[in-house]
Amino acid sequence: MRCEEVKDSAAGLASLALDDEDRMAAFEHARACAACASALAEGERLLSLIDALPPPPAPSADVLQRVAAEIRAELAAESGTATSVPARRQQRWWPEGPVAATGAVLVAVAFVVALLQWYHRPAPTRIWVEAFFVVGLAGAGAAVSLLRRSPWVPLGLLGVSIGFALLRGSPHEIVRAHDCSVLELIAASVTLVPAVLAVAIRRVRGGFSTLAGMSAAGALAGQAALDVVCRGNARLEHLLVWHVGGILIALLAGGALSALPPLRARARA
Amino acid sequence: MQSYVQGNAKAFDGLFARLAPGVHGFFLRSFGNKSVADDLLQLTFLKFHRARADYNPDLPVKPWLFSIASRVRLDELRRRYRVADTASEEELVRLADERESTASNAEQDLARNDIQKAVLSALERLPESQRIVIQLHRFEGMKFAEIAEVLGTTPTAVKLRAFRGYEQLRRELRPLIEEGRCS
DSSP states (O other), X not given: OOHHHHHHTHHHHHHSOTTOHHHHHHHHHXXXXXXXXXXXXXXXXXXHHHHTSOOOOOOOHHHHHXXXXXXXXHHHHHHTOOSOOOOOOGGGHHHHHXXXXXXXXXXXXXXXXXXXXXXXXXXXXXXXXXXXXXXXXXXXXXXXXXXXXXXXXXXHHHHHHXXXXXXXXXXXXXXXXXXXXXXXXXXXXXXXXXXXXXXXXXXXXXXXXXXXXXXXXXXXXXXXXXXXXXXXXXXXXXXXXXXXXXXXXXXXXXXXXXXXXXXXXXXXX | OHHHHTTOHHHHHHHHHHHHHHHHHHHHHHHOOHHHHHHHHHHHHXXXXXXXXXXXXXXXXXXXXXXXXXXXXXXXXXXXXXXOTTXXXXXXXXXXXXXXXXXXXXXXXXXOSHHHHHHHHHHHHSOHHHHHXXXXXXXXXXXXXXXXXXXXXXXXXXXXXXXXXXXXXXXXXXXXXXXXXXX
């Protein structure tokens, strides 16, 4: 190493790790060069002055506690064991709000798509009101699926479907119409595909409940559309087999997708 | 860290206790204000927490955490100088270098003697790009390669900034250095 190199960078060279080649070369050179030895000694003295500075004041226990509590609360919420979550910070709602709203809008789109797929008879106002009520529940289910990971969300949507069938249907023989399940699965794909993409690009956390919930919510929107147009919509067996069956298939399909390795990795977030 | 990534709260507690003071000190040295450092510490750990699935277990945690802290620091500079999100780091550094000295710097208040005050002042006068490298190198004990990860640049560029910074300090503090040698 040359004198200029050592003198121009003495403090930096002295700051390097003891086994660094440049540092060793500089100190080797300084053995036979008093000027460079002096420069390196200056560098070492400078470093000791910097190291002697008092550490900055530590964060207060209050601040540490506040930050740790907020993250612990998030961890607890993620694991579904939260019983009392402290006040959430203000910024928390805004990135999640659009995500939830997107889920709800997708459900509405699924409803319209499903309706357009099979619109061939007018329905009385009461049926439309019921259909929109179910779409509302499906939208809420989709929003919650994206915000909270809980198996109760897809199961709740399945429950809505069954409950609706029991309320509306009266015993008759099954009207065979696998088209109803197919239409529900088309509606499910309208919500499931964007949800899978959102998980893949890390906009939302994945997991069984998220994808199963989004899929079931889309299928439920399809069921709401069927409520308007299906000829067997007053027959219990038909509703339980083809309408609830479609929801169940959609739910399981969403859950199965969440088990795929790339999406499963996201679910650990 | 792996345990924390999988949702273990106790693992987080250990990690937080170990890393939070360093991150807080990083912000305190950057902005010289305790309440700003408190807020940025909180923001950094929330971002760290939400991004933990992206953590590469083959790499050390500290540089990754500080890379998040570094981005939080840039966002704070953007907010402080009211520049667009698209403002480059170079532009922010230039604005930061033009700033007034932080007279109420919390570290200055802690300096026990004139020598320490002089060293802190000299550090304060370093260009922002050199000061942050020296902070991470000297106070956080990071290697140049790790600092390069944090700042999104090359180890060679980091080494160059560090060497220039150390040399400026050596020139500015030479009277003190020589005084120390005599005593």
